[in-house]
Amino acid sequence: MSARMEGDDHSYSYSATTIRNGLISGYTAGICGIVIGHPLDSLKVLLQTANAGPTNPSSASGSGVRVGAKVVNSSNFVISRASSTAAAAAVSTRPSSVQTSNIIPAGKRSLTSLYAGVTGPLLTVGLIQSINFAVYDSVRRVLYERQLRRENDSGVVLVNCLPDDYLHYDDLQNVAVASFISGGATSFLTSPVTMVKTKQQIMQWSFRKAIQDTWSRGNSKLKLQNFYTGFGIHFCCDAFGRSLYMFTYEYLKRSMSERQHVDVDSNSASPANLSIPQRMICAASAGMTCWAFIYPADVIRSRLYSQSLNSQSLPTTMDGIRLAQQMVRETGYQSLYRGMPISVARAGPVAAAILPVYDYMLDMIS
Template sequence: MSADFWAGYTSGAVGILIGNPLDLVKTRLQAGNAAPQTEPTGAVIGPARAAPQSFRQHFDRAGTLVKGTTAPLLGYGALNAILFMTYNRTLTFFNDSPELPTSLAKVWCAGAAGGLASFVVSAPTELIKCRAQVSTDHATSSWTIVRDVWKREGIRGLYYGGGITSIRDAYGYGWFFWTYEWSKQAVSSPTDTDRETAIKVLLCGGLAGVVTWASIFPLDVVKTRVQTQLINAPLYREGERETLLQHQAHGKRLSTLQVAQKAYQAEGAGVFFRGLGICSIRAFVVNAVQWAVYEWMMRLLRQT
């Protein structure tokens, strides 16, 4: 495999290990006021009566800190590898240099191409991660969710919500690479020391993460709610509050547009930005580290 593949894989895995606790909070906030309960087999059987209401309750036990980590740890390593490899190849195809691109428009298009290519991995990984994170059953793992989804729906079930995931990834990663290259070119100087270069990579990487998530957050909220809809969930008793994790009619799932409409009708425009604060903190830290690891790995592998 090429240097950018392994550099991307390593940086993606490191980012997940660092960012998973905050990502768990973000996913639970996005999912709404109820989280699905599951059997030990991973089968989703119904909504919890009350979702965690405080930051502390999101971490009700030590295992919660790494809940839903397995799938993204494996998946996002592969996702990052595909992302960076596709980005570099696309930029080269556009007759530009991945090391020092001259056209930010080409950078955005190459980033969007990388995001679209990574959908193959990101769609099932996101579905498994989100369902594991909103589950209140501590026995539920990524593997039990995969097994249950595969048994019920096959490979098609793992790509549920794939349409909005692909749009989110293509649009978001376009801005991800654009922001990183724009900010790096703006602050870099030929006289920078190694220490100054490393600090600027961290800052530019963190900024790229924040801009990316700010640009796609409403899409991500809808994606999370689409992917965490319940299967054969019983309706609440009369008088209890209806949530977006319930099926609305005849046990059928809502479409992406219906989920967005119901979210807006029930909770207003603010629902599309719920969790953005914690996500921005996570995005800065994770992407600063990811870009630093990627740049370091690329230099290391080019020397060997």
Template sequence: MTEIVEITDIASQKSGWEDFVAGNFAGMAQVFVGQPLDTIKVRLQIENTKFKGPMDCLMQTVRKEGFLALYKGMASPLVGIGAVNALLFAAYSRIKSIQATSLDEQLPLHKIAIAGAGAGAVNSVLASPVELLKIKMQAQYGSTKGGGALYKGPLDCAQHLIREFGIRNGLFRGFWATVFREIPAYAGFYSGFEFAKRKLTPEGADPNALPPGKLMIAGSFGGLSYWLCCYPLDVVKSKVQNQQNPPKGAFYILSTLKSIYKNEGAKALTRGITPTS
């Protein structure tokens, strides 16, 4: 969901609660900065004819709904980012420690990827409902005042979905799509982040002691790796979570993937990737 915000947690050597507070504020800052780009990404993913590209989506959204429309859906990730980051980092640290033979061992990149993949799977428990509510709000065109929106906010959206479909098919719709996205996404993020950190570290120095500038470069490489490893699955997840009714069948991820390819072509599986780069 927020592939760069946990950098603070990874680099920090402070106590657990300080990590949580720092990660929460870093995550909130990332949501504020990244939400407009995320809104453009999601709208491009779920609409195959409405927009010509990212700039057209931006201009249409601002012109027809106002600048603040770019921040639709921000409330759920803003509130949930602390818990999501805490769970992600805790799972990642735990899986790394299980694989390590000593406290100071530098794990090889394939074990870093395994830890990231496991953390991503665990993280889906919180990320799935948070992103569902975000996407539902981002997909609404018009305003609640003008009667052009179905949901007044994320709580109203959650109540509607639970009342109509229950918790599993309502609030947790697209859970397995989220799991299948998060596994390669965080395997790519953490291994990419560690790879870049080690390349930027002078010989004999500690990769965890990089200055902020180099840490930002490593984080950017990790973020790029995140999206390159999972983007088609993110498109599938957005489609599934935004559709009016719950997906059918145990293999709905594969059937949705085939449907997108058949009806919209291969390019649809990368639509909206530019704002994430």
């Protein structure tokens, strides 16, 4: 798209240069977030999955097993599927793939061990974040150009337009839509990374071991789908979470900017003039708000990944929904918020690093 507003020398649509800028900014921000936030992310996963699996199917008690249908072990909230013959074969021929006694509790882990699983994110998250922010920036540009066309058709006079105006004056609904699209698009890339990372954090496996374990699961010939266990829940975390995350960040920046200046029409009231500490406050608040909202879904996602450690029949999104219902019936809604303080504490500094770094890099190289 290369349309320009009448009487305006600037186009807000994406180009090779703007995509490059988004990639570089996103990559830098993604690496900063991983280095700062991975230890707290490990603590979050360990708390979410503590005493919840993985379990050895050969030792499942009869009280929680129903052959030929869904198998529910209520004590550990384990949901799997097997026919009577498949279940018998699994018990008699396949040894336990996970020894739960080898899982070191969160409180006894060293700082170095809390970086277990960082290899995959370091190799991939920078690239994924760069794609995410590049898509986000491009969609925002397109939506803002359409916004200007609507305003122009309604008789709004636009003066002193600048190429980066879309970053500060687009509708917040544009921000929500653009971030939802970018988060949903990259969820297909982040699902394998998140699953492998979670297994590494729980078992302290190497990157290669976690990939091999995931690849060996399931009975399907299409082994790639093993890396998309419970993908529907993962998609919701990434797409809806990203939308709320970026929407809140932009809303807080604009609110803070307007409170600082009486004349909100002045250029001095632009969010572009906020200091780095002010941006960090807005970003930390946005990250904590986002995680408080999506945390129950993230708990279910971690539980599903934990269950997949010891099951040849991989859990699905519907299994995740049934798991959530089972958890609420057994221990109440608080079970969906286990480890939430760690997650919220992690979200603050990580977001405070990622979003201001992204803003700064994008402004510097544009």
